[in-house]
Amino acid sequence: SVLTQPPSTSGTPGQRVTISCSGSSSNIGSKSVNWYQQLPGTAPKLLIYSDDERPSGVPDRFSGSKSGASASLAISGLQSEDEADYYCAAWDDSLKGVLFGGGTKLTVL
């Protein structure tokens, strides 16, 4: 993937974890970043849009940020139900298409 995420990360309940997403000037550097959560066996769910906005119903434990061509998703007060795959996504002006990161599997220990 042109958007690079760590394949996995882990944390203990109550901890704060961050997931990074690295891109380039043609995507994250100039376009908004969106984050998705995919629980096992289910369709993805929008967690963060437009870099740092939360859709209604998403807990404020989830937050997004962006700096230059990199973005991050932070999850605070980690809970067991946060165990899922997380994907970043952004439009790419060069490819004229949407890019997804490779996904990060979050394990709650």
Add this chain to the structure above:
Amino acid sequence: EVQLVESGGGLVQPGGSLRLSCTASGFTFNNYEFNWVRQAPGKGLEWVAHISTDYSTRYYIDSVKGRFTISRSNSKNSLYLQMNSLSAEDTAVYYCVRALSCCYAGFDFWGLGTLVTVSS
């Protein structure tokens, strides 16, 4: 309640064709842009195609250009994906997704998906 329901998936032989449909309800369909996103078994998400509200703009991932066609019927509240010359690499769950107006890659509602299996 917003609902997106995909149909049309199934088993098809390499080189064959399939037409996916997505029926929408619970919102004003023609106000939104739509996309198809797929996920191969055990793999990550891959965007496939995008269509604008008025059908005028369509984008595709390079690997499906010339083989897949995205279309919509605003009168039927439906989105389609015509898939031709299918290969094993197209095997995936295909999701119909609604896009936020703010962001091309902001997909606020997803269908449950329909499985396409390309195999002899």
